[in-house]
Amino acid sequence: MGNRNTIMNQKHQRMPEQIAFEYRDRTQPSSTVSPHREADMRTGGRRLSHINRYNAPDARQRNVHTPEVMAQPMTWSERQARYRRPPAQSRGGNRLVKRTLAHTGVPAPEGQVRIVRPLPQSPMRSAVPVRSGRRVRKAGFWRRFLGMFAVLVLAIVAISFALFSPNFHVRQVTVAGSANPTLVHSIQTMGMQGQNIFLIDIASLTARIDAQPMVDSASIEKQWPDQLTVTVVERLPILLWQAQNKTFSVDSHGVIIGLASDTVGATHLMTVVDTRSKALIQSLQPGAHLNAGDVTFALQVFERLPQVAGVTTFTLRYGPVTSGGGSSSNGNGSFIVASPQGWIAYLGGADDTNPLDNRLIELQQILSRAQQQQLNLATIDLRFALHPVFTVKP
Numbered sequence: 001m002g003n004r005n006t007i008m009n010q011k012h013q014r015m016p017e018q019i020a021f022e023y024r025d026r027t028q029p030s031s032t033v034s035p036h037r038e039a040d041m042r043t044g045g046r047r048l049s050h051i052n053r054y055n056a057p058d059a060r061q062r063n064v065h066t067p068e069v070m071a072q073p074m075t076w077s078e079r080q081a082r083y084r085r086p087p088a089q090s091r092g093g094n095r096l097v098k099r100t101l102a103h104t105g106v107p108a109p110e111g112q113v114r115i116v117r118p119l120p121q122s123p124m125r126s127a128v129p130v131r132s133g134r135r136v137r138k139a140g141f142w143r144r145f146l147g148m149f150a151v152l153v154l155a156i157v158a159i160s161f162a163l164f165s166p167n168f169h170v171r172q173v174t175v176a177g178s179a180n181p182t183l184v185h186s187i188q189t190m191g192m193q194g195q196n197i198f199l200i201d202i203a204s205l206t207a208r209i210d211a212q213p214m215v216d217s218a219s220i221e222k223q224w225p226d227q228l229t230v231t232v233v234e235r236l237p238i239l240l241w242q243a244q245n246k247t248f249s250v251d252s253h254g255v256i257i258g259l260a261s262d263t264v265g266a267t268h269l270m271t272v273v274d275t276r277s278k279a280l281i282q283s284l285q286p287g288a289h290l291n292a293g294d295v296t297f298a299l300q301v302f303e304r305l306p307q308v309a310g311v312t313t314f315t316l317r318y319g320p321v322t323s324g325g326g327s328s329s330n331g332n333g334s335f336i337v338a339s340p341q342g343w344i345a346y347l348g349g350a351d352d353t354n355p356l357d358n359r360l361i362e363l364q365q366i367l368s369r370a371q372q373q374q375l376n377l378a379t380i381d382l383r384f385a386l387h388p389v390f391t392v393k394p
Helices: 002-013 035-042 076-083 133-164 181-188 202-210 278-282 292-308 356-373
Strands: 096-098 112-114 172-176 215-223 227-234 239-243 246-250 256-259 271-274 315-319 334-338 344-348 377-381 389-392
Touching: 172 181, 181 227, 202 215, 239 292, 292 315, 292 334, 292 356, 344 356, 356 377, 356 389
Parallel strands: 172 227, 239 271, 271 315, 344 377
Antiparallel strands: 096 112, 215 227, 239 246, 246 256, 315 334, 334 344, 377 389
């Protein structure tokens, strides 16, 4: 007991660095039996357990070793040389090392254990920061700056070449979809030649071409590097409208295309003579709009009058009329059929409730009756449904 207390006191007096533990295997049980064990066996195991357990031999022994020389820490140069030292041998596979408490976490008998994670292939590098990093950062900044500056200069040169080089100025304008020389000349003289093909306003030019009375729709395409192609759809004339000493061509929407002499394919069309007031007639210019219903009604008269009434030679007039047949200045249009025989028939307008075929049938019946009775007709008024009125010459 005294010896054990002396050892414990020496342990507490030493520094922790000087204490090391080593666990060895348990001793094998001896074949010889102690006297106390023999006494227990003789008494049938009824021996009292008041024997001091410190006097019994311990299966594990603890040996304390004191290092003779204290290890000194390495200097900075020694650590750097150690880290940069190449590996002495290949570390490709797992190697066997002695099993220790640090690997298993519990005391273990002597033996070997295989390291699962292989050691790094490359030597460890020093964690000392590179002292030339500031110089490297400065060099990288200047390289990026010079690269961006070069790109900017190239962009400025390319833009200047595209904007000011005569190679990108419009030299030729091609008009497709029209054989009218007047229309083609008006489009080509809009000032497109000489403009830069990058800066030319396509939308504005398209709107200007669409505003042409002869053009129904238009589109412009760029042909690099210096050409433009204008594709137009012309308005198709279907009727001629005569106002005083001018005759205009009109399309199906009532748009006045232009003079009949300047319109291709308008010489064979039927003509309506406008007899309204001079102020209304002067407003008729290329690009103006007539009533589309009146244009459609006039075409129907030209088609149905020879078929229903048998009248092949006549003049179709358009003008304001009163209930008695005189002229008026209110602008309401009415169609009048003038025959070479000297009679005139008031057909009314396109918005009358009485259909055109009914009015033409009534006209045919009146003409047949006048022929049978040898009447010299003067006027025939068909504007009143079911009550046609006619007058004869004295």
